[in-house]
Amino acid sequence: MSHRTFTHLDALESEAIHIMREVAAECTNPALLFSGGKDSIVLLRLAEKAFRPGRFPFPLLHIDTEHNFPEVIEFRNHRAKELGERLIVRSMEDSIKQGRVVLRSENQSRNPFQSITLLDAIAEFRFDACIGGARRDEEKARAKERIFSFRDEFGQWDPKNQRPELWSLYNTRTHPGENIRVFPISNWTELDVWEYIEREQLEVPSIYFAHWREVIPRDSGLLPVSHLVQPKEGEHVEKIMVRFRTVGDMSCTCPVASQAKNVSEIIAETAMTRITERGATRMDDQTSDASMELRKKEGYF
Amino acid sequence: MSEVKNIRRDRAELLRFITAGSVDDGKSTLIGRLLHDSKSIFEDQLSSIARTSNKRGMQAVDLSLLTDGLQAEREQGITIDVAYRYFATPKRKFIIADTPGHEQYTRNMVTGASTANLAIILIDARKGVLTQSRRHAYLASLVGIPHLVVAINKMDLVGYSREVYERIRNDFAAFAQGLRLSNIEYVPMSALNGDMVVERGDRLTWYEGRTLMDLLENIDIEHDVNTDDFRFPVQWVSRPQTEELHDFRGYMGRIESGSIRVGDEVTILPSGLSSRIKEILLYKDSFEDVFAPQSVTLTIEDHLDISRGDMLVKTDQQPQIKKEFAAMLCWLSEQPLDSQRKYIVKHTTRMIKGMVNQIDYRVDVNTLNHETADSLKMNDIARVVMKVQQPIVFDDYARNRATGNFIIIDETSNNTVAAGMIC
Numbered sequence: 015m016s017h018r019t020f021t022h023l024d025a026l027e028s029e030a031i032h033i034m035r036e037v038a039a040e041c042t043n044p045a046l047l048f049s050g051g052k053d054s055i056v057l058l059r060l061a062e063k064a065f066r067p068g069r070f071p072f073p074l075l076h077i078d079t080e081h082n083f084p085e086v087i088e089f090r091n092h093r094a095k096e097l098g099e100r101l102i103v104r105s106m107e108d109s110i111k112q113g114r115v116v117l118r119s120e121n122q123s124r125n126p127f128q129s130i131t132l133l134d135a136i137a138e139f140r141f142d143a144c145i146g147g148a149r150r151d152e153e154k155a156r157a158k159e160r161i162f163s164f165r166d167e168f169g170q171w172d173p174k175n176q177r178p179e180l181w182s183l184y185n186t187r188t189h190p191g192e193n194i195r196v197f198p199i200s201n202w203t204e205l206d207v208w209e210y211i212e213r214e215q216l217e218v219p220s221i222y223f224a225h226w227r228e229v230i231p232r233d234s235g236l237l238p239v240s241h242l243v244q245p246k247e248g249e250h251v252e253k254i255m256v257r258f259r260t261v262g263d264m265s266c267t268c269p270v271a272s273q274a275k276n277v278s279e280i281i282a283e284t285a286m287t288r289i290t291e292r293g294a295t296r297m298d299d300q301t302s303d304a305s306m307e308l309r310k311k312e313g314y315f
Numbered sequence: 316m317s318e319v320k321n322i323r324r325d326r327a328e329l330l331r332f333i334t335a336g337s338v339d340d341g342k343s344t345l346i347g348r349l350l351h352d353s354k355s356i357f358e359d360q361l362s363s364i365a366r367t368s369n370k371r372g373m374q375a376v377d378l379s380l381l382t383d384g385l386q387a388e389r390e391q392g393i394t395i396d397v398a399y400r401y402f403a404t405p406k407r408k409f410i411i412a413d414t415p416g417h418e419q420y421t422r423n424m425v426t427g428a429s430t431a432n433l434a435i436i437l438i439d440a441r442k443g444v445l446t447q448s449r450r451h452a453y454l455a456s457l458v459g460i461p462h463l464v465v466a467i468n469k470m471d472l473v474g475y476s477r478e479v480y481e482r483i484r485n486d487f488a489a490f491a492q493g494l495r496l497s498n499i500e501y502v503p504m505s506a507l508n509g510d511m512v513v514e515r516g517d518r519l520t521w522y523e524g525r526t527l528m529d530l531l532e533n534i535d536i537e538h539d540v541n542t543d544d545f546r547f548p549v550q551w552v553s554r555p556q557t558e559e560l561h562d563f564r565g566y567m568g569r570i571e572s573g574s575i576r577v578g579d580e581v582t583i584l585p586s587g588l589s590s591r592i593k594e595i596l597l598y599k600d601s602f603e604d605v606f607a608p609q610s611v612t613l614t615i616e617d618h619l620d621i622s623r624g625d626m627l628v629k630t631d632q633q634p635q636i637k638k639e640f641a642a643m644l645c646w647l648s649e650q651p652l653d654s655q656r657k658y659i660v661k662h663t664t665r666m667i668k669g670m671v672n673q674i675d676y677r678v679d680v681n682t683l684n685h686e687t688a689d690s691l692k693m694n695d696i697a698r699v700v701m702k703v704q705q706p707i708v709f710d711d712y713a714r715n716r717a718t719g720n721f722i723i724i725d726e727t728s729n730n731t732v733a734a735g736m737i738c
């Protein structure tokens with residue numbers, strides 16, 4: 015028999031499990047958003063803890079921009095299969111074909127349009143709750159959001175009029191067409207996520223670890239070279255050791271210079287870093303002071 | 316099951332606290348200061364708020380911008396809703412909820428307060444104890460926050476005067492005598508300049524007490540949870556019904572208080588049937604004994620009919636079961652209470668119909684006097700008698716936070732309209 019003490023990770027884990035079970039019990043038709051990224055990988059382990067030996071009482075849903083890193087998509091499929099759970103993928107390509115999403119150029123960032131495909135998927139399957147891996151430490155608008163975040167029939171968040179959320183008595187009630195976004199790891203930080211990944215020995219896509227990659231220094235970030243991103247005139251390509259802190263749209267997600275080859279080295283770097291996760295990696299958040307709040311009002315995660 | 320683990324209770328690592336008090340007394344600035352001086356602000360956050368401060372023509376960086384994250388908040392320079400922030404020192408991890416001071420947003424303050432171990436009530440040294448300081452102190456005591464720190468802020472604007480500090484401390488202490496607060500600490504400070512927040516500074520030499528950070532890191536919160544009474548509201552019943560798990564019935568939930576061990580006798584309420592704990596499971600682990608606030612899956616020796624909303628308790632630690640009970644109510648909605656109407660009451664893992672049968676009195680938060688009332692409007696606090704359709708299994712809130720609280724939901728709008736504490 016092994017002994018250990020109850021840590022802050024245990025407290026966060028227990029809170030998240032409790033939240034997932036409330037969703038399962040009270041919502042009619044929930045889904046868990048699984049992208050293959052580290053936060054949703056943690057969600058899957060929490061769901062295993064919440065519901066095993068039974069199956070998950072919800073399917074996994076991925077809104078695929080088709081601008082994802084191939085390693086991440088491969089990982090997503092592999093993990094869903096390993097768990098034996100149902101994975102629904104809705105692709106932005108379909109929304110584009112149907113004229114629901116109109117892009118200015120093929121290579122532009124698709125992140126802002128995810129909301130449209132997500133809202134379509136919610137309508138198609140009549141999901142009344144979507145469990146997501148967003149954390150309050152990521153961004154200042156997220157820091158203001160409830161764990162059970164209510165969205166009206168247009169998918170909109172009204173930050174000035176949120177439901178009070180007392181103790182752990184969550185109000186899960188919705189009218190038809192309305193929807194709740196649920197964030198079980200709201201209170202986790204980037205460091206907590208990596209410490210949990212280490213403790214639970216969770217597998218993550220390879221691009222989270224340091225590797226050689228061709229990048230273009232642009233603005234304050236390092237853009238990864240791909241079929242979507244090529245150097246503009248006057249720019250140069252460098253090959254350096256990098257890792258990704260988030261894995262989003264390839265056209266706007268930047269890696270950071272790193273030597274971290276395994277999870278414990280990532281933890282050491284995360285504890286020392288002086289730049290926030292999104293500040294270092296997401297070009298789309300830097301366009302204005304309120305870009306996340308605006309996107310959330312339109313139905314974003 | 317591959318592993319058997321025994322988890323020990325140790326020093327509590329995670330402290331949740333709120334900042335509260337009147338408008339503009341420096342709550343958001345204090346949090347900015349705490350984060351800044353504990354080196355928890357990231358460079359890109361600092362440069363972003365520096366840019367915004369500069370655009371507004373301010374000379375120094377406005378640290379309140381760190382938590383006032385909504386556009387409307389930044390435009391108006393006020394806090395509208397709770398913001399959560401996270402930081403850690405080698406001694407503890409902290410979750411801060413920065414709550415709004417405006418009376419209009421009191422319900423958001425209550426949201427932040429309901430999960431806190433500790434509240435910092437700020438007082439502007441120039442203004443002394445205001446109605447809103449009293450309201451928040453009263454709310455903190457009502458929701459049972461065990462520890463209170465009164466931060467007498469903006470000491471720089473009163474010449475760091477010891478007399479001012481002592482006068483406000485005595486005023487507050489006189490008011491607090493009427494509250495159920497055992498544990499009050501007072502700290503003079505300047506959130507703006509950083510005196511007595513993390514560093515002592517050299518302008519408050521007459522103060523010999525601890526800095527705010529010292530208090531936050533060392534206040535004993537181990538005794539905050541009820542460790543006596545085992546309470547396990549069933550959230551979800553697992554019946555996989557696969558070939559190898561044909562007869563498996565797991566009762567899933569979170570231990571809200573107390574502890575339980577394999578072999579213990581439990582009673583299922585409200586049915587009153589008893590059995591013994593067979594296994595305590597979570598994923599691949601199985602445990603000998605577990606305690607609050609662990610989320611687990613329990614199996615029992617007998618086949619009993621148990622569903623969501625039932626509660627497992629230790630047979631020798633029985634709670635109350637009633638359809639009518641007294642409670643303190645905070646009314647949170649713009650729509651006033653309609654005492655003729657049925658509402659939905661959510662208590663532990665149950666949702667039932669109920670109504671406010673009687674209003675005993677409303678509390679004047681300024682004087683703590685009781686006054687008569689026949690309705691309740693937003694931000695009113697009152698003692699009421701509740702009546703619900705089926706009996707609920709509860710403890711008094713003062714004895715057990717998790718089994719003594721409930722919310723009231725409006726069936727038509729689906730809004731949360733009130734928070735209740737059984738007394």
Ligand SMILES: Nc1nc2c(ncn2[C@@H]2O[C@H](COP(=O)(O)OP(=O)(O)OP(=O)(O)O)[C@@H](O)[C@H]2O)c(=O)[nH]1
Pocket residue numbers: 336337338339340341342343344345379392393394414415416417468469470471472504505506507508
């Ligand atoms: N001189 C001085 N000014 C302070 C101090 N602390 C805060 N202030 C100023 O007081 C004003 C209000 O500060 P905030 O931190 O926004 O106040 P708040 O309590 O969060 O306000 P609400 O959340 O809207 O209730 C700002 O202009 C601060 O710079 C202090 O210690 N000394």
Ligand SMILES: [Mg+2]
Pocket residue numbers: 342343344379393394413414415416
């Ligand atoms: Mg504020």
